[in-house]
Amino acid sequence: MVRITFIDIEGTVRPVDGEVGSTVMETAIKHGVPGIEAECGGACACSTCHVYIDEAWREKVGPASPMEEDMLDFAYALKPNSRLSCQIKVTEGLNGLIVRTPERQA
């Protein structure tokens, strides 16, 4: 299991365990983490699973793909550390990952 911590705009911290091979979005939905909508169900087609990657983790998580960048155009309150959580695969290397959810998704 890979520990992923979601922090919302209010500062509420929600640590949950993700399965290797699933995505950060799926992990949030499975554990009922609020603030992630994932309207399109993980197809990289809507930008409503937008998260901010903690600075300490940005390099490990890596940049968005061109397709994801296209979708990020539509995200609310974009920042340089913005990613779509459906496009981040859970790996052993991400154990301890911290992401923040935005004020709103759309």
Next chain:
Amino acid sequence: MDEPIKTDVVIIGAGPIGLFAVFELGLLDMKAHLVDILDKVGGQCAELYPEKPIYDIPGIPFTSAQGLVDALKEQIKPFNPQYHLGEMVETVTKVGDNLFRVKTDQGKEFESKVVVIAAGGGSFQPKRPPIPGIEPYENKSVFYAVRKIEAFRGQRVLIIGGGDSALDWTLNLAPIAGHLTLLHRRSEFRASPDSVNKMMALFNEGKIDLVFGQATSLAGDGGQIRKAVVKTTDGSVFEIACDAILPFFGLTMKLGPVADWGFELKNNELIPVDTAAFETSTLGIFAIGDINWYPGKLKLILSGFHEAALMAQKAYHYVYPEKRLVFQYTTSSTSLQKKLGVAPAKVA
């Protein structure tokens, strides 16, 4: 006022379930008009993930979302469904026994015996961009859609976005607007390369301005925008004077007007129905597909197909109150095959 369009059934939503409802209604001789806010049929399948695979349609091991929509369109062709695209149903009113008035935001009116709500996750509506204080300007000088090009003649127009809508309107409004600025957060555009090339040509000819950055605040008065403050990707901040802003940040699903049609919604977003016919608390109004709720509900396309079939059986009695419905199979019924326009199977 124009006479309303009279029909047996109005289907609200032209996603896969709305489309298949035409088939089930058609087999039972009921004519349907479909209304959808999108400019194409297929709902989420067409708008959100047309190229994504679907593996759980019975008998079809694999198809794409758009492939399923195309196949459904083909399947319902014999019933000549009437599409009203780019229109949102605003009101559904019971005006008599088994008689409803359905009105769209474009002022179109229908009169039908049955209404089928197949609106999925609600209506796709433009996303509000993340610019603080934009609300007072909306529909006054900030527009999420262009209805009349002429309204922008001579105006200083700021278009925000990098997709097809932003680029298309940049190209269309450049000759009309007094001055046009296209603002996008990065130098890559997701719009089609052809549009991007045409836009770059306009920019190189000095006919439009192109700025890479994000709008951070707005200024104006009484709903009339005067300027936008823009922070560019290299960190500099400046103002763009403008009379109108057109932000194109894609679409999001909102329940929309359904919330005001008098149903006791489950979790504020789903219409409760019975499981005998998927009928709502208002007899004659049905809800099928992702928008309905009943114990055991699964949001699957196949569940919606089943709901459409049962809905049609009950709807028949509203459309043809004096007739008796005889249950038939498409495999063996010559009358159903006639409706489908296929030759009856030859039996050796």
